[in-house]
Amino acid sequence: MGIRIRKISSYLPKKVVDNFYFEKILDTSDDWISSRTGIRQRHFVEDEGMMDLIKKAIGKLDLSQDEITRVKTIVVATCTAFHAIPNLASQVQGEFNFGEDIYSLDINMGCSGFVAGLKLIEGMLKDGEYALLIGAEVFSKVLDFEDRSTVVLFGDGAGAVLLERSEKDSFFSSGTRGNKKVLNYGHDSDRLYMEGREVYKFAVSTVEKSIAKFLREIDIEIEDIDYFISHQANIRMLESMAKGLGVSMDRFPANIDKVGNTSSASIPILLDDMNREGGLKPGDRILMTGFGAGLTWVLAYMEW
Known part of the structure; x- marks a missing residue:
């Protein structure tokens, strides 16, 4: 037995920041960035916060009432949460009116976080239950815009999956x-x-x-x-x-x-x-x- 992805969605902020933006503020170029990293653009938030990204990603899953009722675990993976208490997963429960019989937690394993969430959920999910796993980051608020080697690499965004049990092994x-x-x-x-x-x-x-x-x-x-x-x-x-x-x-x-x-x-x-x-x-x-x-x-x- 294992788990499988039943539904998937993602959300990116509307603001697109291409490499030419960094040419104006740093000693760098589009060619330098793209040839070394493969990156040509990224998305940054403007008037949105972490929960806005999460809510929009979950909203695009278009969960039915039955799916909402069967969600028993909510995990948010992030390393850019801007407050410690309350956790983001519990806020998701409240925003979407999931049942109160929910196990909710945030995990911080950096870029490993989403796959780590899958591993965690695989050991918790019971037959007939669903789990919600969200990976979300707002890096634009923590970047050093004078550090050309790092600031050009990161972007903001969120992805969400609805997970269920599978007869296939994971x-x-x-x-x-x-x-x-x-x-x-x-x-x-x-x-x-x-x-x-x-x-x-x-x-x-x-x-x-x-x-x-x-x-x-x-x-x-x-x-x-x-x-x-x-x-x-x-x-x-x-x-x-x-x-x-x-x-x-x-x-x-x-x-x-x-x-x-x-x-x-x-x-x-x-x-x-x-x-x-x-x-x-x-x-x-x-x-x-x-x-x-x-x-x-x-x-x-x-x-x-």
Whole structure:
């Protein structure tokens, strides 16, 4: 037994910020940014907050009254919540009038958060129940707009999925390598700080090896995976991981050129894009990979 995605949606703020904006305020260029990251634009909030993004993503799920009644777990994955109490998941319960028999919590595993939420929910969800998992980030409020190596990477957005039990097996793997320096916000920096080179090396070495090891452990061949759905951090990272695994880039889909790095929202936003464009079909075998701050990584295998 495992879990499956019953419904999926995403929401991006209307304001689009292309690379030419940063040419005006920093010593950088569209070519420099896009050639090194694959990013050409990202979305930033204007008069919206975190809950606005979450509410709009959930609203686009178009939940029926039966689905609302059967939701028993709400998880919000984010690393840019701007208050500690109350948690965002409990606010979702109130905003959408879910029942009070709800287990609600927020989790912060940075860019690993969405896949970590899947793993958590898989161990909690009972037959006949649904769970709501949201990945949402507002990075534009925590970026250092004088740091050209970091500010150009991130965007705002939210993605939401409705999950249910499946007869098909799901498998998970995760890891942690404590490092409070290379990627942090609020530890010793009042703005998001990242040592990009170190994070890059972590992703293309540890994460790539973890994917291969995970597939061996669950006895699934690399060629049997239809899509490797990775956190959208940097197109060069994805290309390097695909090459190392011997996988073509058409099986390593990307939308980072349009949305940038949206951390815990990146995977549901990508999946929603693919689903709306008809790129996913029932039975597709998917390996999802989240990795980032902590440092952490989480892998999930499931069928669409």
